Amino acid sequence: MTIDQIKTLVAVVHHGSMRKAAKALGKSQPAVSATIHRLESSLGCALIVKGSRPVKLSSFGSRFLKRAREFDDVLGLTETFSKQNGMKKLCVCFDYGIALDEVCKVSLQIIRDNPLRSLDLFRVDTETIHQLLIKKRCDLALTQPMKFLPPHLETQDVGEREFVEIQSVVAPENQPRSMYVHNSHGQPLWDFEVMNPSNAISFNRPSDMLEAVSRFHGKGWLPKGEVQAALNCGEVRLTEQPRQSCSFHIVWQRSLAGESKLIKRIICLM
Incomplete structure:
Protein backbone atom coordinates (compact mmCIF):
# COMPACT_ATOMS: atom_id res chain seq x y z
CA MET A 1 0.00 0.00 0.00
CA SER A 62 -16.41 1.49 2.10
CA ARG A 63 -14.72 0.93 5.46
CA PHE A 64 -11.27 1.54 3.99
CA LEU A 65 -12.36 4.75 2.21
CA LYS A 66 -13.35 6.34 5.54
CA ARG A 67 -9.79 5.84 6.77
CA ALA A 68 -8.32 7.03 3.46
CA ARG A 69 -10.28 10.29 3.54
CA GLU A 70 -9.16 10.95 7.12
CA PHE A 71 -5.56 11.38 6.04
CA ASP A 72 -6.09 12.75 2.54
CA ASP A 73 -4.70 16.18 3.54
CA VAL A 74 -1.69 14.52 5.17
CA LEU A 75 -1.06 12.60 1.95
CA GLY A 76 -0.87 15.86 0.04
CA LEU A 77 1.85 17.11 2.36
CA THR A 78 3.68 13.81 2.18
CA GLU A 79 3.71 13.79 -1.62
CA THR A 80 5.01 17.36 -1.73
CA PHE A 81 7.83 16.98 0.77
CA SER A 82 8.91 13.38 0.12
CA LYS A 83 10.08 14.45 -3.38
CA GLN A 84 12.41 17.02 -1.88
CA ASN A 85 15.87 16.59 -0.38
CA GLY A 86 15.98 12.86 -1.23
CA MET A 87 13.96 11.94 1.86
CA LYS A 88 14.19 8.29 2.89
CA LYS A 89 11.27 5.94 2.28
CA LEU A 90 9.89 4.17 5.35
CA CYS A 91 9.11 0.56 4.42
CA VAL A 92 6.72 -1.30 6.76
CA CYS A 93 5.65 -4.95 6.37
CA PHE A 94 2.63 -6.66 7.91
CA ASP A 95 2.43 -10.41 8.39
CA TYR A 96 -0.62 -12.11 6.86
CA GLY A 97 -1.46 -13.17 10.43
CA ILE A 98 -2.22 -9.53 11.30
CA ALA A 99 -5.91 -8.89 10.58
CA LEU A 100 -6.88 -6.23 8.01
CA ASP A 101 -8.51 -4.00 10.63
CA GLU A 102 -5.25 -3.96 12.57
CA VAL A 103 -3.28 -3.25 9.39
CA CYS A 104 -5.50 -0.23 8.62
CA LYS A 105 -5.28 1.05 12.20
CA VAL A 106 -1.48 0.82 12.34
CA SER A 107 -1.10 2.21 8.80
CA LEU A 108 -3.13 5.27 9.74
CA GLN A 109 -0.90 5.85 12.79
CA ILE A 110 2.25 5.53 10.67
CA ILE A 111 0.96 8.00 8.09
CA ARG A 112 -0.05 10.49 10.77
CA ASP A 113 3.38 10.25 12.39
CA ASN A 114 5.27 10.56 9.10
CA PRO A 115 3.55 13.34 7.14
CA LEU A 116 6.77 14.39 5.40
CA ARG A 117 8.10 10.97 4.38
CA SER A 118 7.54 8.57 1.53
CA LEU A 119 5.87 5.42 2.86
CA ASP A 120 5.58 1.86 1.56
CA LEU A 121 3.16 -0.33 3.51
CA PHE A 122 2.36 -3.89 2.43
CA ARG A 123 1.44 -7.41 3.58
CA VAL A 124 3.43 -10.56 2.87
CA ASP A 125 4.17 -13.97 4.44
CA THR A 126 6.34 -14.45 7.54
CA GLU A 127 9.33 -15.98 5.77
CA THR A 128 9.55 -13.15 3.24
CA ILE A 129 9.34 -10.52 6.00
CA HIS A 130 12.25 -12.14 7.84
CA GLN A 131 14.38 -12.10 4.70
CA LEU A 132 13.55 -8.44 4.03
CA LEU A 133 14.50 -7.48 7.59
CA ILE A 134 17.78 -9.40 7.51
CA LYS A 135 18.73 -7.89 4.12
CA LYS A 136 17.76 -4.41 5.43
CA ARG A 137 15.13 -3.96 2.75
CA CYS A 138 12.39 -3.39 5.32
CA ASP A 139 12.54 -0.84 8.14
CA LEU A 140 9.83 -2.14 10.44
CA ALA A 141 7.56 -5.19 10.55
CA LEU A 142 4.76 -6.82 12.49
CA THR A 143 5.47 -10.52 12.20
CA GLN A 144 5.76 -13.85 13.94
CA PRO A 145 8.93 -14.22 16.09
CA MET A 146 12.25 -14.76 14.35
CA LYS A 147 14.30 -17.79 15.40
CA PHE A 148 17.52 -15.87 14.82
CA LEU A 149 17.64 -12.11 15.40
CA PRO A 150 20.63 -10.37 13.76
CA PRO A 151 22.36 -7.69 15.86
CA HIS A 152 21.13 -4.88 13.58
CA LEU A 153 17.49 -5.59 14.57
CA GLU A 154 15.43 -4.80 17.65
CA THR A 155 12.26 -6.64 18.64
CA GLN A 156 9.44 -6.51 21.15
CA ASP A 157 6.49 -8.77 21.81
CA VAL A 158 3.05 -7.46 20.77
CA GLY A 159 1.01 -10.39 22.08
CA GLU A 160 -0.75 -13.31 20.45
CA ARG A 161 -3.20 -13.46 17.58
CA GLU A 162 -6.03 -15.96 17.70
CA PHE A 163 -6.62 -18.34 14.78
CA VAL A 164 -9.86 -20.19 14.15
CA GLU A 165 -10.89 -22.95 11.78
CA ILE A 166 -13.83 -21.99 9.59
CA GLN A 167 -16.02 -24.00 7.24
CA SER A 168 -18.52 -23.20 4.53
CA VAL A 169 -22.12 -23.03 5.70
CA VAL A 170 -23.66 -25.43 3.15
CA ALA A 171 -22.19 -28.91 3.51
CA PRO A 172 -22.58 -31.35 0.58
CA GLU A 173 -22.29 -35.10 1.06
CA ASN A 174 -18.58 -35.27 0.34
CA GLN A 175 -15.91 -34.37 2.88
CA PRO A 176 -14.89 -30.68 3.00
CA ARG A 177 -11.68 -29.83 1.19
CA SER A 178 -8.99 -28.33 3.44
CA MET A 179 -7.59 -24.96 2.40
CA TYR A 180 -4.43 -23.16 3.53
CA VAL A 181 -2.51 -19.96 2.99
CA HIS A 182 1.03 -20.82 1.89
CA ASN A 183 4.46 -19.21 2.09
CA SER A 184 6.91 -18.71 -0.76
CA HIS A 185 7.79 -22.43 -0.67
CA GLY A 186 4.15 -23.53 -0.89
CA GLN A 187 4.04 -24.69 2.73
CA PRO A 188 0.92 -23.88 4.80
CA LEU A 189 1.47 -20.87 7.06
CA TRP A 190 -1.12 -21.87 9.65
CA ASP A 191 -1.43 -25.64 9.61
CA PHE A 192 -2.31 -26.98 13.04
CA GLU A 193 -2.74 -30.59 11.90
CA VAL A 194 0.05 -33.17 11.93
CA MET A 195 -0.73 -34.42 8.42
CA ASN A 196 -1.88 -32.45 5.39
CA PRO A 197 -4.84 -34.03 3.58
CA SER A 198 -4.12 -35.03 -0.01
CA ASN A 199 -6.95 -32.89 -1.42
CA ALA A 200 -5.78 -29.63 0.21
CA ILE A 201 -5.69 -26.39 -1.79
CA SER A 202 -3.14 -23.67 -1.02
CA PHE A 203 -3.67 -19.90 -1.50
CA ASN A 204 -1.42 -16.86 -1.58
CA ARG A 205 -3.52 -14.64 0.70
CA PRO A 206 -6.02 -15.13 3.56
CA SER A 207 -8.72 -13.25 1.65
CA ASP A 208 -8.38 -15.62 -1.33
CA MET A 209 -8.88 -18.62 0.92
CA LEU A 210 -11.79 -17.00 2.74
CA GLU A 211 -13.55 -16.32 -0.57
CA ALA A 212 -13.02 -19.92 -1.69
CA VAL A 213 -14.29 -21.31 1.62
CA SER A 214 -17.38 -19.08 1.35
CA ARG A 215 -18.19 -20.02 -2.26
CA PHE A 216 -17.26 -23.71 -2.19
CA HIS A 217 -17.30 -26.40 0.45
CA GLY A 218 -14.01 -26.11 2.31
CA LYS A 219 -12.44 -25.37 5.66
CA GLY A 220 -9.19 -23.87 6.88
CA TRP A 221 -7.37 -21.86 9.55
CA LEU A 222 -7.42 -18.06 9.44
CA PRO A 223 -6.75 -15.18 11.87
CA LYS A 224 -9.92 -14.51 13.87
CA GLY A 225 -9.97 -10.83 12.90
CA GLU A 226 -9.76 -11.72 9.23
CA VAL A 227 -13.02 -13.67 9.22
CA GLN A 228 -15.16 -11.74 11.71
CA ALA A 229 -17.20 -9.97 9.01
CA ALA A 230 -17.85 -13.27 7.18
CA LEU A 231 -18.99 -14.86 10.46
CA ASN A 232 -21.34 -11.94 11.16
CA CYS A 233 -22.84 -12.22 7.66
CA GLY A 234 -23.34 -15.97 7.98
CA GLU A 235 -21.04 -16.74 5.05
CA VAL A 236 -18.99 -19.24 7.07
CA ARG A 237 -19.23 -20.98 10.41
CA LEU A 238 -16.71 -22.13 13.01
CA THR A 239 -15.78 -25.78 13.21
CA GLU A 240 -15.48 -27.67 16.49
CA GLN A 241 -11.69 -27.41 16.37
CA PRO A 242 -10.17 -25.61 19.38
CA ARG A 243 -8.81 -22.14 18.66
CA GLN A 244 -5.06 -21.68 18.39
CA SER A 245 -2.79 -18.74 19.18
CA CYS A 246 0.42 -17.52 17.55
CA SER A 247 2.82 -14.97 19.01
CA PHE A 248 3.68 -11.81 17.08
CA HIS A 249 6.51 -9.30 17.46
CA ILE A 250 7.29 -5.84 16.18
CA VAL A 251 10.79 -5.89 14.64
CA TRP A 252 12.71 -2.84 13.49
CA GLN A 253 16.14 -1.79 12.24
CA ARG A 254 18.36 -0.27 14.95
CA SER A 255 18.90 2.67 12.61
CA LEU A 256 15.32 3.83 13.34
CA ALA A 257 16.43 5.64 16.49
CA GLY A 258 14.28 8.63 15.61
CA GLU A 259 11.17 6.45 15.27
CA SER A 260 11.08 5.30 18.92
CA LYS A 261 7.87 7.23 19.65
CA LEU A 262 6.16 5.71 16.63
CA ILE A 263 7.24 2.20 17.64
CA LYS A 264 5.89 2.72 21.17
CA ARG A 265 2.54 3.91 19.77
CA ILE A 266 2.30 0.89 17.47
CA ILE A 267 2.96 -1.42 20.43
CA CYS A 268 0.10 0.28 22.30
CA LEU A 269 -2.21 -0.16 19.29
CA MET A 270 -1.49 -3.88 19.11
Whole structure:
Protein backbone atom coordinates (compact mmCIF):
# COMPACT_ATOMS: atom_id res chain seq x y z
CA MET A 1 0.00 0.00 0.00
CA THR A 2 1.52 3.29 -1.11
CA ILE A 3 0.54 6.93 -0.86
CA ASP A 4 -0.12 7.17 -4.62
CA GLN A 5 -2.45 4.15 -4.45
CA ILE A 6 -4.52 5.68 -1.63
CA LYS A 7 -4.79 9.04 -3.40
CA THR A 8 -5.84 7.26 -6.59
CA LEU A 9 -8.63 5.38 -4.78
CA VAL A 10 -9.95 8.61 -3.25
CA ALA A 11 -9.91 10.25 -6.70
CA VAL A 12 -11.72 7.33 -8.37
CA VAL A 13 -14.49 7.38 -5.77
CA HIS A 14 -14.75 11.18 -5.88
CA HIS A 15 -15.08 11.29 -9.68
CA GLY A 16 -17.16 8.11 -9.96
CA SER A 17 -15.10 6.46 -12.69
CA MET A 18 -11.58 5.40 -13.61
CA ARG A 19 -11.68 7.55 -16.76
CA LYS A 20 -12.59 10.79 -14.98
CA ALA A 21 -10.12 10.10 -12.16
CA ALA A 22 -7.36 9.43 -14.70
CA LYS A 23 -8.06 12.79 -16.39
CA ALA A 24 -8.01 14.63 -13.05
CA LEU A 25 -4.77 12.95 -12.00
CA GLY A 26 -3.09 13.41 -15.37
CA LYS A 27 -2.68 9.67 -15.88
CA SER A 28 -3.94 7.08 -18.36
CA GLN A 29 -6.98 4.99 -17.47
CA PRO A 30 -5.00 1.69 -17.58
CA ALA A 31 -2.47 3.21 -15.17
CA VAL A 32 -5.24 4.13 -12.71
CA SER A 33 -6.81 0.66 -13.00
CA ALA A 34 -3.42 -0.97 -12.38
CA THR A 35 -2.83 1.24 -9.32
CA ILE A 36 -6.19 0.24 -7.80
CA HIS A 37 -5.43 -3.43 -8.54
CA ARG A 38 -2.07 -3.19 -6.76
CA LEU A 39 -3.74 -1.55 -3.75
CA GLU A 40 -6.32 -4.35 -3.60
CA SER A 41 -3.55 -6.95 -3.86
CA SER A 42 -1.57 -5.39 -1.02
CA LEU A 43 -4.68 -5.31 1.20
CA GLY A 44 -5.82 -8.78 0.16
CA CYS A 45 -9.39 -7.58 -0.48
CA ALA A 46 -11.43 -6.13 -3.34
CA LEU A 47 -12.17 -2.42 -2.88
CA ILE A 48 -14.31 -1.81 -5.97
CA VAL A 49 -17.13 -4.01 -7.30
CA LYS A 50 -16.06 -5.17 -10.77
CA GLY A 51 -18.07 -3.76 -13.67
CA SER A 52 -19.98 -1.22 -11.55
CA ARG A 53 -20.80 2.12 -13.23
CA PRO A 54 -20.58 4.55 -11.57
CA VAL A 55 -17.90 3.03 -9.34
CA LYS A 56 -19.34 1.11 -6.39
CA LEU A 57 -17.24 0.13 -3.38
CA SER A 58 -17.29 -3.29 -1.74
CA SER A 59 -18.20 -3.48 1.96
CA PHE A 60 -14.49 -3.52 2.84
CA GLY A 61 -13.84 -0.72 0.35
CA SER A 62 -16.41 1.49 2.10
CA ARG A 63 -14.72 0.93 5.46
CA PHE A 64 -11.27 1.54 3.99
CA LEU A 65 -12.36 4.75 2.21
CA LYS A 66 -13.35 6.34 5.54
CA ARG A 67 -9.79 5.84 6.77
CA ALA A 68 -8.32 7.03 3.46
CA ARG A 69 -10.28 10.29 3.54
CA GLU A 70 -9.16 10.95 7.12
CA PHE A 71 -5.56 11.38 6.04
CA ASP A 72 -6.09 12.75 2.54
CA ASP A 73 -4.70 16.18 3.54
CA VAL A 74 -1.69 14.52 5.17
CA LEU A 75 -1.06 12.60 1.95
CA GLY A 76 -0.87 15.86 0.04
CA LEU A 77 1.85 17.11 2.36
CA THR A 78 3.68 13.81 2.18
CA GLU A 79 3.71 13.79 -1.62
CA THR A 80 5.01 17.36 -1.73
CA PHE A 81 7.83 16.98 0.77
CA SER A 82 8.91 13.38 0.12
CA LYS A 83 10.08 14.45 -3.38
CA GLN A 84 12.41 17.02 -1.88
CA ASN A 85 15.87 16.59 -0.38
CA GLY A 86 15.98 12.86 -1.23
CA MET A 87 13.96 11.94 1.86
CA LYS A 88 14.19 8.29 2.89
CA LYS A 89 11.27 5.94 2.28
CA LEU A 90 9.89 4.17 5.35
CA CYS A 91 9.11 0.56 4.42
CA VAL A 92 6.72 -1.30 6.76
CA CYS A 93 5.65 -4.95 6.37
CA PHE A 94 2.63 -6.66 7.91
CA ASP A 95 2.43 -10.41 8.39
CA TYR A 96 -0.62 -12.11 6.86
CA GLY A 97 -1.46 -13.17 10.43
CA ILE A 98 -2.22 -9.53 11.30
CA ALA A 99 -5.91 -8.89 10.58
CA LEU A 100 -6.88 -6.23 8.01
CA ASP A 101 -8.51 -4.00 10.63
CA GLU A 102 -5.25 -3.96 12.57
CA VAL A 103 -3.28 -3.25 9.39
CA CYS A 104 -5.50 -0.23 8.62
CA LYS A 105 -5.28 1.05 12.20
CA VAL A 106 -1.48 0.82 12.34
CA SER A 107 -1.10 2.21 8.80
CA LEU A 108 -3.13 5.27 9.74
CA GLN A 109 -0.90 5.85 12.79
CA ILE A 110 2.25 5.53 10.67
CA ILE A 111 0.96 8.00 8.09
CA ARG A 112 -0.05 10.49 10.77
CA ASP A 113 3.38 10.25 12.39
CA ASN A 114 5.27 10.56 9.10
CA PRO A 115 3.55 13.34 7.14
CA LEU A 116 6.77 14.39 5.40
CA ARG A 117 8.10 10.97 4.38
CA SER A 118 7.54 8.57 1.53
CA LEU A 119 5.87 5.42 2.86
CA ASP A 120 5.58 1.86 1.56
CA LEU A 121 3.16 -0.33 3.51
CA PHE A 122 2.36 -3.89 2.43
CA ARG A 123 1.44 -7.41 3.58
CA VAL A 124 3.43 -10.56 2.87
CA ASP A 125 4.17 -13.97 4.44
CA THR A 126 6.34 -14.45 7.54
CA GLU A 127 9.33 -15.98 5.77
CA THR A 128 9.55 -13.15 3.24
CA ILE A 129 9.34 -10.52 6.00
CA HIS A 130 12.25 -12.14 7.84
CA GLN A 131 14.38 -12.10 4.70
CA LEU A 132 13.55 -8.44 4.03
CA LEU A 133 14.50 -7.48 7.59
CA ILE A 134 17.78 -9.40 7.51
CA LYS A 135 18.73 -7.89 4.12
CA LYS A 136 17.76 -4.41 5.43
CA ARG A 137 15.13 -3.96 2.75
CA CYS A 138 12.39 -3.39 5.32
CA ASP A 139 12.54 -0.84 8.14
CA LEU A 140 9.83 -2.14 10.44
CA ALA A 141 7.56 -5.19 10.55
CA LEU A 142 4.76 -6.82 12.49
CA THR A 143 5.47 -10.52 12.20
CA GLN A 144 5.76 -13.85 13.94
CA PRO A 145 8.93 -14.22 16.09
CA MET A 146 12.25 -14.76 14.35
CA LYS A 147 14.30 -17.79 15.40
CA PHE A 148 17.52 -15.87 14.82
CA LEU A 149 17.64 -12.11 15.40
CA PRO A 150 20.63 -10.37 13.76
CA PRO A 151 22.36 -7.69 15.86
CA HIS A 152 21.13 -4.88 13.58
CA LEU A 153 17.49 -5.59 14.57
CA GLU A 154 15.43 -4.80 17.65
CA THR A 155 12.26 -6.64 18.64
CA GLN A 156 9.44 -6.51 21.15
CA ASP A 157 6.49 -8.77 21.81
CA VAL A 158 3.05 -7.46 20.77
CA GLY A 159 1.01 -10.39 22.08
CA GLU A 160 -0.75 -13.31 20.45
CA ARG A 161 -3.20 -13.46 17.58
CA GLU A 162 -6.03 -15.96 17.70
CA PHE A 163 -6.62 -18.34 14.78
CA VAL A 164 -9.86 -20.19 14.15
CA GLU A 165 -10.89 -22.95 11.78
CA ILE A 166 -13.83 -21.99 9.59
CA GLN A 167 -16.02 -24.00 7.24
CA SER A 168 -18.52 -23.20 4.53
CA VAL A 169 -22.12 -23.03 5.70
CA VAL A 170 -23.66 -25.43 3.15
CA ALA A 171 -22.19 -28.91 3.51
CA PRO A 172 -22.58 -31.35 0.58
CA GLU A 173 -22.29 -35.10 1.06
CA ASN A 174 -18.58 -35.27 0.34
CA GLN A 175 -15.91 -34.37 2.88
CA PRO A 176 -14.89 -30.68 3.00
CA ARG A 177 -11.68 -29.83 1.19
CA SER A 178 -8.99 -28.33 3.44
CA MET A 179 -7.59 -24.96 2.40
CA TYR A 180 -4.43 -23.16 3.53
CA VAL A 181 -2.51 -19.96 2.99
CA HIS A 182 1.03 -20.82 1.89
CA ASN A 183 4.46 -19.21 2.09
CA SER A 184 6.91 -18.71 -0.76
CA HIS A 185 7.79 -22.43 -0.67
CA GLY A 186 4.15 -23.53 -0.89
CA GLN A 187 4.04 -24.69 2.73
CA PRO A 188 0.92 -23.88 4.80
CA LEU A 189 1.47 -20.87 7.06
CA TRP A 190 -1.12 -21.87 9.65
CA ASP A 191 -1.43 -25.64 9.61
CA PHE A 192 -2.31 -26.98 13.04
CA GLU A 193 -2.74 -30.59 11.90
CA VAL A 194 0.05 -33.17 11.93
CA MET A 195 -0.73 -34.42 8.42
CA ASN A 196 -1.88 -32.45 5.39
CA PRO A 197 -4.84 -34.03 3.58
CA SER A 198 -4.12 -35.03 -0.01
CA ASN A 199 -6.95 -32.89 -1.42
CA ALA A 200 -5.78 -29.63 0.21
CA ILE A 201 -5.69 -26.39 -1.79
CA SER A 202 -3.14 -23.67 -1.02
CA PHE A 203 -3.67 -19.90 -1.50
CA ASN A 204 -1.42 -16.86 -1.58
CA ARG A 205 -3.52 -14.64 0.70
CA PRO A 206 -6.02 -15.13 3.56
CA SER A 207 -8.72 -13.25 1.65
CA ASP A 208 -8.38 -15.62 -1.33
CA MET A 209 -8.88 -18.62 0.92
CA LEU A 210 -11.79 -17.00 2.74
CA GLU A 211 -13.55 -16.32 -0.57
CA ALA A 212 -13.02 -19.92 -1.69
CA VAL A 213 -14.29 -21.31 1.62
CA SER A 214 -17.38 -19.08 1.35
CA ARG A 215 -18.19 -20.02 -2.26
CA PHE A 216 -17.26 -23.71 -2.19
CA HIS A 217 -17.30 -26.40 0.45
CA GLY A 218 -14.01 -26.11 2.31
CA LYS A 219 -12.44 -25.37 5.66
CA GLY A 220 -9.19 -23.87 6.88
CA TRP A 221 -7.37 -21.86 9.55
CA LEU A 222 -7.42 -18.06 9.44
CA PRO A 223 -6.75 -15.18 11.87
CA LYS A 224 -9.92 -14.51 13.87
CA GLY A 225 -9.97 -10.83 12.90
CA GLU A 226 -9.76 -11.72 9.23
CA VAL A 227 -13.02 -13.67 9.22
CA GLN A 228 -15.16 -11.74 11.71
CA ALA A 229 -17.20 -9.97 9.01
CA ALA A 230 -17.85 -13.27 7.18
CA LEU A 231 -18.99 -14.86 10.46
CA ASN A 232 -21.34 -11.94 11.16
CA CYS A 233 -22.84 -12.22 7.66
CA GLY A 234 -23.34 -15.97 7.98
CA GLU A 235 -21.04 -16.74 5.05
CA VAL A 236 -18.99 -19.24 7.07
CA ARG A 237 -19.23 -20.98 10.41
CA LEU A 238 -16.71 -22.13 13.01
CA THR A 239 -15.78 -25.78 13.21
CA GLU A 240 -15.48 -27.67 16.49
CA GLN A 241 -11.69 -27.41 16.37
CA PRO A 242 -10.17 -25.61 19.38
CA ARG A 243 -8.81 -22.14 18.66
CA GLN A 244 -5.06 -21.68 18.39
CA SER A 245 -2.79 -18.74 19.18
CA CYS A 246 0.42 -17.52 17.55
CA SER A 247 2.82 -14.97 19.01
CA PHE A 248 3.68 -11.81 17.08
CA HIS A 249 6.51 -9.30 17.46
CA ILE A 250 7.29 -5.84 16.18
CA VAL A 251 10.79 -5.89 14.64
CA TRP A 252 12.71 -2.84 13.49
CA GLN A 253 16.14 -1.79 12.24
CA ARG A 254 18.36 -0.27 14.95
CA SER A 255 18.90 2.67 12.61
CA LEU A 256 15.32 3.83 13.34
CA ALA A 257 16.43 5.64 16.49
CA GLY A 258 14.28 8.63 15.61
CA GLU A 259 11.17 6.45 15.27
CA SER A 260 11.08 5.30 18.92
CA LYS A 261 7.87 7.23 19.65
CA LEU A 262 6.16 5.71 16.63
CA ILE A 263 7.24 2.20 17.64
CA LYS A 264 5.89 2.72 21.17
CA ARG A 265 2.54 3.91 19.77
CA ILE A 266 2.30 0.89 17.47
CA ILE A 267 2.96 -1.42 20.43
CA CYS A 268 0.10 0.28 22.30
CA LEU A 269 -2.21 -0.16 19.29
CA MET A 270 -1.49 -3.88 19.11
